[in-house]
Amino acid sequence: MNDWRIYRGAGLPHDGIRRLPPPPPWRDFAAAGPDTGPGADPSAARRLGVQRRLVENHHPRPEEVEAVNAALYLRRPLLVTGAPGTGKSTLAHAVAHELGLGRVLRWPIVSRSTLRDGLYHYDAIARLQDVQLERAGADVGARRSIGSYIRLGPLGTALLPAARPRVLLIDELDKSDLDLPNDLLNVLEEGEFALHELERIADREPEVEVGTDDGGRTVIADGRVRCTAFPLIVLTSNGERDFPAALLRRCIQLDLEPPGEEQLTAMVRAHLGDDAVTDGEELIQRFLHREPGEVVAADQLLNALFLTQHAPSTERVTRERLADMLMQPLDRPR
Structure with missing residues (x-):
């Protein structure tokens, strides 16, 4: 199935929710993480990355x-x-x-x-x-x-x-x-x-x-x-x-200053793996070279990388539109 959309906006009921992939690691509230036992912090995996x-x-x-x-x-x-x-x-x-x-x-x-x-x-x-x-x-x-x-x-x-x-x-x-x-x-x-x-x-x-x-x-x-x-x-x-x-x-x-390239790459690798660093190089560079003074949070980049992974690579316009939607500057007037 090449169509990444779960909700299609057609108004016809369907069971497409069964195709919903696992959540981003930083939004997986059911995951216990690799550290278990007394004193383990269940939110550490979401904060630090599942491959941390x-x-x-x-x-x-x-x-x-x-x-x-x-x-x-x-x-x-x-x-x-x-x-x-x-x-x-x-x-x-x-x-x-x-x-x-x-x-x-x-x-x-x-x-x-x-x-x-x-x-x-x-x-x-x-x-x-x-x-x-x-x-x-x-x-x-x-x-x-x-x-x-x-x-x-x-x-x-x-x-x-x-x-x-x-x-x-x-x-x-x-x-x-x-x-x-x-x-x-x-x-x-x-x-x-x-x-x-x-x-x-x-x-x-x-x-x-x-x-x-x-x-x-x-x-x-x-x-x-x-x-x-x-x-x-x-x-x-x-x-x-x-x-x-x-x-x-x-x-x-x-x-704290915004993360630099080394920190950002390590963050992406910890949450999404090595492939995301390679496939998302363009978005990572876009984040690093944003306009001076423009406020964009690192988790916005992670969201964009995760979601564009699920849109077919052939739909470049869709991927760019998703990235634009998810990486809007936080200080932009609404």
């Missing part, structure tokens, strides 16, 4: 390596800025993969995010409902501890005592409201926080088991979490806002 080895697929620049090591040595957060698609989030996964630090904890920031969201969530409504049901004589099973209603967030989980640091990705901090960067200061400086609901009952329940962002359980003593190995915290920003000086002085700052 760090040296082959990431090719970090010397300044990136130095900034990561500075953050590790100084136990400071790493603030990574750069245009969309420059690999800011991937850097966190690359470090965790190389150093064997387990699944990357991820806190995606939105305009409504608060410090409490990152630390822990207490479901007071569910607890109140259970208490009311018990008083009404309903059979709700064994009486549940307060810890059953508390789950640590990604930042709270990263700060749990551990022999080795966890990697925490606080993604797109510039999307937050004005208060969050300042609210983070004390936690980032002290490496600890209190769960006020547990502090109030610490005299009668000094140890309480709560849930974690990993889906596991952990014991909190005296209502406080104190880290023993400060996590590698990667804060990313698209450069859409300025941050307070108090946050900047607590961070190691790294500005």
